[in-house]
Amino acid sequence: MTRVDWSPIWISLATSGTATLFTLVAGLAAAAWRARRSGPMMALVDGVFLLPLVLPPTVVGFFLLLLFGRNGPLGRLLLHFGATIVFSWPATVIAAAVVAFPLMYLTARAALEQVDPQFFQAARTLGASEWRIFREVALPLAWPGVIAGTILSFARALGEFGATLMLAGNIPGRTATIPIAIYFAVEADDLRTAIAWCSIDVVISLALLGGLYYWSNAQGPARARLARR
Amino acid sequence: MPLDVQLAKRLPEFTLDVSFSSGDGPLSVLGSSGAGKSMLLRCIAGLERPDRGRIALNGRVLLDTDRGIQLPARERRVGMLFQHYTLFPHRTLGENIAFGIRHLPQEEQARRVAALLQRTHIAGLEDRYPREVSGGEQQRAALARALAIEPEALLLDEPLSALDTHLRSQMEAQLQETFAAYPRPALLVTHNIEEAYRLGEQLLVVSHGRVAAFGAKDAIFRSPPTQEVARLTGCKNFSRVRLLSENKAEALDWNCTLDVSRVTQRPPAYVGIRAHHIEITNSPSLVAGGQENIFPCWLMRSSETPFRMTLYLSLQQPKGTTGEYCLQAEVSKEKWLLFRDKPFPWHVRLSPDSLFLMPE
Numbered sequence: 001m002t003r004v005d006w007s008p009i010w011i012s013l014a015t016s017g018t019a020t021l022f023t024l025v026a027g028l029a030a031a032a033w034r035a036r037r038s039g040p041m042m043a044l045v046d047g048v049f050l051l052p053l054v055l056p057p058t059v060v061g062f063f064l065l066l067l068f069g070r071n072g073p074l075g076r077l078l079l080h081f082g083a084t085i086v087f088s089w090p091a092t093v094i095a096a097a098v099v100a101f102p103l104m105y106l107t108a109r110a111a112l113e114q115v116d117p118q119f120f121q122a123a124r125t126l127g128a129s130e131w132r133i134f135r136e137v138a139l140p141l142a143w144p145g146v147i148a149g150t151i152l153s154f155a156r157a158l159g160e161f162g163a164t165l166m167l168a169g170n171i172p173g174r175t176a177t178i179p180i181a182i183y184f185a186v187e188a189d190d191l192r193t194a195i196a197w198c199s200i201d202v203v204i205s206l207a208l209l210g211g212l213y214y215w216s217n218a219q220g221p222a223r224a225r226l227a228r229r
Numbered sequence: 230m231p232l233d234v235q236l237a238k239r240l241p242e243f244t245l246d247v248s249f250s251s252g253d254g255p256l257s258v259l260g261s262s263g264a265g266k267s268m269l270l271r272c273i274a275g276l277e278r279p280d281r282g283r284i285a286l287n288g289r290v291l292l293d294t295d296r297g298i299q300l301p302a303r304e305r306r307v308g309m310l311f312q313h314y315t316l317f318p319h320r321t322l323g324e325n326i327a328f329g330i331r332h333l334p335q336e337e338q339a340r341r342v343a344a345l346l347q348r349t350h351i352a353g354l355e356d357r358y359p360r361e362v363s364g365g366e367q368q369r370a371a372l373a374r375a376l377a378i379e380p381e382a383l384l385l386d387e388p389l390s391a392l393d394t395h396l397r398s399q400m401e402a403q404l405q406e407t408f409a410a411y412p413r414p415a416l417l418v419t420h421n422i423e424e425a426y427r428l429g430e431q432l433l434v435v436s437h438g439r440v441a442a443f444g445a446k447d448a449i450f451r452s453p454p455t456q457e458v459a460r461l462t463g464c465k466n467f468s469r470v471r472l473l474s475e476n477k478a479e480a481l482d483w484n485c486t487l488d489v490s491r492v493t494q495r496p497p498a499y500v501g502i503r504a505h506h507i508e509i510t511n512s513p514s515l516v517a518g519g520q521e522n523i524f525p526c527w528l529m530r531s532s533e534t535p536f537r538m539t540l541y542l543s544l545q546q547p548k549g550t551t552g553e554y555c556l557q558a559e560v561s562k563e564k565w566l567l568f569r570d571k572p573f574p575w576h577v578r579l580s581p582d583s584l585f586l587m588p589e
Contacts, residue, residue, distance in 0.1 A: 121276045122315040122371075124302035126329030126378055136328075140319045 004193075007173045008181040009200060011092065015164075015177055016157040019096035023153045026097075027104025028146065032134055034105075035112040053102035060099060061166025068094070068167065091168035092175050096157035103152040111145020112138055144216075151212055158204065178204075232382055232414040236272055236282025236292070245269065245279075245438040255408045255415045257429025257446065259422065259461060265438040266418040270384045273416070274309045275302035286381050286414070308380030312387040314367040316359040322346075322370040323355030329378040345373035348410070349403065365396035369403060376407070383407075383415040389424060404428055422463045426450065434458050452585045459501045459587060465557040466507070470500040470586065478586070483555045484545040488521040490581040497586035504539070506583035507558035511571040521581060525574035529554045538565040542577060 030049060034042065052060050068075045068085040078085055085091050115138055123133045139146065161179040168175035170184055178197050185194040230250035237246045245265040258266050271277040273284055275291065278299065284292040286307070291300045316325045326342045333341070346352040349369040351362075359367050368388060375383065388404070389397045405428065408415055416433075419425050425432060425446075432446040442449050442458040453459035456467060468482035478489050480500055487500065509526070526542040533539075538561075541554035556577065568575055 116315070118311055118313065118315045119317060121271075121274075121302070122309065122311060122374075123317075123328070124276065125274050125305070125307060125309040126374065127303045127306075128328070129303065137317060141317075 004196075005172060008176050008178045008197065011089070011173075011175070012158060012177040012179075012204075015089070015092040015096050016154050018093045019100060019157040019160075020150060020154045022093070022097045023100045023104045023157070024146075024150055027101055027149065027153070028108050028139075030101075030105050031108035031112055032138065035109055049105050050102045052099050053106075057099055057160065057162030057164075058166055061095060061163030064095060064098065064163060064167045086167060087169045087171060087175065089168070089174050092160075092164050092177060095163040095167045096160045099160050099163050100153040100156040103156055104149045107149030107152060108142065108146050111142035111149070114145070115141045147215075151208070155205070155208060158201075158208075231287050232273075232416075233283070233285045234269075234273060236269075236279040236284065238268065238272060238277070238279040238282075240265065240268065240438065243438040245272075247435065247438070247440050249433055249440060249443050251414045251416065251431065253412045253414060254430045255404075255417055255428055256431040256433055257425035258416055258418045258433045258435060259425040260420065260435035260441075261461065262420055264435045266420075266435050267386050269435065270309070270386050270416060270418055273382075274307050274384055275300060275305045276309075289381075306378065306381045308375030308378060308383045310368070310371055310375050310383070310385040310388045312391050314359070314364070314371045314391075316367055316371055316374070318359050321356050321358055322351065322362065322366075322373075325359070325370055326355075326373045326377050328374060341377055342373075345377055348376075348407075349373040363396065364392055365400055368392065368400055372403065372407065376411070380413075382413055383411070385415065385417045387418055387420070389419070390421070401428065422461075434461050436461060453501070453587065456499050456501070456587050459585070463503070464501050465504045466555075467499050467501045468555075470497055472496060476581075483524075485522075485524050487579060487584060488581050489584055489586060495588040497588060499587045500584055501587060502556075502579055502584050504557050504559040506580065507556060508578040508580065509540070509542075509558060509560055509564070509568060509575055510578065511568040511575050520578065522579040522584075523576050524579070526556070526577045527573050528575070536562055538562060540565075542575075544577070547573070 034045065065086065066072050068078070068091070070076070070079065070084075070086075075085065085094065119137050119141065120133050123137050128136070159179060160177070161183065164175070164177060165180060165183075170176050170180050176184070178201055182194050182197045182201075185191075185197060231253055232251040234250070235248035237244060242263070243265070245268050247265075247269060258269065260266050268277060272279045272282075273291070279292065279294070281294040282292060283290070283294070286305070290298050291305050292298060316322070317328065320328070323342055323346075326345055327338050330338055330341060342355065343352075346355055349372055351366050351369045351373070354362055354366060354370070359370070362370070372388075385404070389400055392400055401424065404417070408428070417425070417428050429446055431444065432442070432449050433440060434442040434449065436457055441461065442454050449458065450462055453462055453464065459467070468480040471479045471481060473479055473486065476489055478487050478497070478500060480487050489500070524544050526544050527547045529541045529543055531538055531540045537559055540558045540560065542556045542558060544555045558577065
């Protein structure tokens with residue numbers, strides 16, 4: 001066996017971290033936009049937003065491939081600027097972000113919808129703009145839910161396999177994340193490497209959960225303060 | 230007038246359709262729950278959109294559907310107080326009060342907050358969070374927060390109904406103080422008759438989305454224009470009535486003929502009298518004295534409150550005609566002790582000055 005290649009750890013963490021960042025912004029924006037609307041059209045919107053959650057990741061990956069491929073609308077647009085997405089590191093981020101998006105969207109929406117609208121109305125009569133109300137009233141009051149959504153999204157991004165493989169492939173040192181490294185190790189009958197990667201995944205996941213546990217305990221008093229009345 | 234309101238909005242149960250003009254000073258908006266009172270305030274504040282209408286405040290047009298004008302809530306400069314305080318729970322009372330004036334320089338903010346804390350009697354609590362203070366203190370802070378933006382009108386949506394009796398009377402005093410120091414339109418929505426009377430100078434009675442009465446409160450309480458307004462202002466006794474002559478009327482449900490002094494132009498359909506205006510006596514001299522509107526009565530049942538007695542009486546005969554009581558009277562405990570043990574029939578006097586006639 002040659003020297004161990006640790007790159008999947010950094011690729012996985014960098015991919016999940018970046019994807020979570022994008023998901024956080026997009027999910028929050030979508031949730032905030034959706035939380036104040038209703039109507040039959042919204043069912044369709046919800047359907048589109050939640051599709052990546054219910055579709056098999058390979059299907060999501062296939063759609064992304066169609067979209068970002070050489071002949072796909074976005075792929076061709078990017079080619080104009082001399083960029084190809086498929087089989088590059090950004091592809092791992094796109095795949096992970098798309099698959100994690102519904103979790104962020106759902107959790108953030110639930111958290112935002114739980115905030116009593118009278119708080120927003122009071123803020124409005126006090127002259128606050130909608131953006132200021134979102135920043136200073138809605139977001140702080142929905143914060144625990146937003147954090148939960150972020151952690152769920154990160155966990156989902158970390159575990160992403162199918163869509164990533166379709167869109168980003170397995171290029172060691174560039175697109176090979178831990179789940180992909182595990183799959184190809186098993187396929188190559190390299191069980192020792194597979195077990196090693198699995199153990200590392202368990203450690204990362206436990207660390208994540210542990211961190212969440214301590215964080216939520218530390219937040220306890222603050223959250224009690226946030227509780228309504 | 231400082232505040233001119235005229236608006237219509239379709240609601241699931243009925244259509245809210247009101248117009249009135251309020252001068253400076255407190256105006257009580259009275260009505261049963263679900264009559265559209267809160268919706269009216271929310272439309273003025275800009276939190277709900279009326280189907281059509283026009284609202285002007287000190288000459289500034291807040292809404293004019295004909296001209297397509299609809300100022301958003303944040304530009305209306307209208308302070309609103311909600312039933313459930315709605316202080317931001319993640320902000321201290323001081324930060325809450327400063328929320329609407331953060332565009333001002335720091336010193337100016339601090340100066341205003343300090344002054345408002347004084348005026349609402351919560352100085353020293355500015356660093357507490359809402360959940361750390363009492364409901365009364367929360368409502369005071371919410372009032373201070375609404376006043377901080379120096380609004381041109383105040384809208385109060387049942388501001389006292391979440392408070393217990395003691396805090397309620399304290400907060401009521403606070404509101405009276407505020408209204409006195411703040412000569413601007415202030416609309417106070419309530420379903421509490423006494424609160425409406427004590428706090429408002431003017432009274433707006435809303436029923437099923439419409440203005441049932443509007444004007445000086447004592448005039449409305451003295452002679453309600455309709456049976457509905459009489460009921461909403463707490464009147465308990467009504468009878469169908471038939472006019473016999475200019476000042477004689479037959480009260481069909483009370484089995485008696487009444488001397489009446491205030492006959493309205495329109496033929497009256499009902500006569501009413503408030504429970505505490507009914508005088509009860511067992512003194513035969515009063516009866517013999519030949520004063521008007523004295524009738525024998527029998528007690529059917531009674532109910533006791535700490536300081537007053539509510540008596541359910543039948544008139545003319547022991548059991549009434551239908552076995553139901555005719556009149557509900559309220560007397561003080563002291564009076565009650567005077568005739569409690571006296572033999573029946575007692576006598577009631579329905580003073581012509583206290584009787585009011587109402588059209589359909």
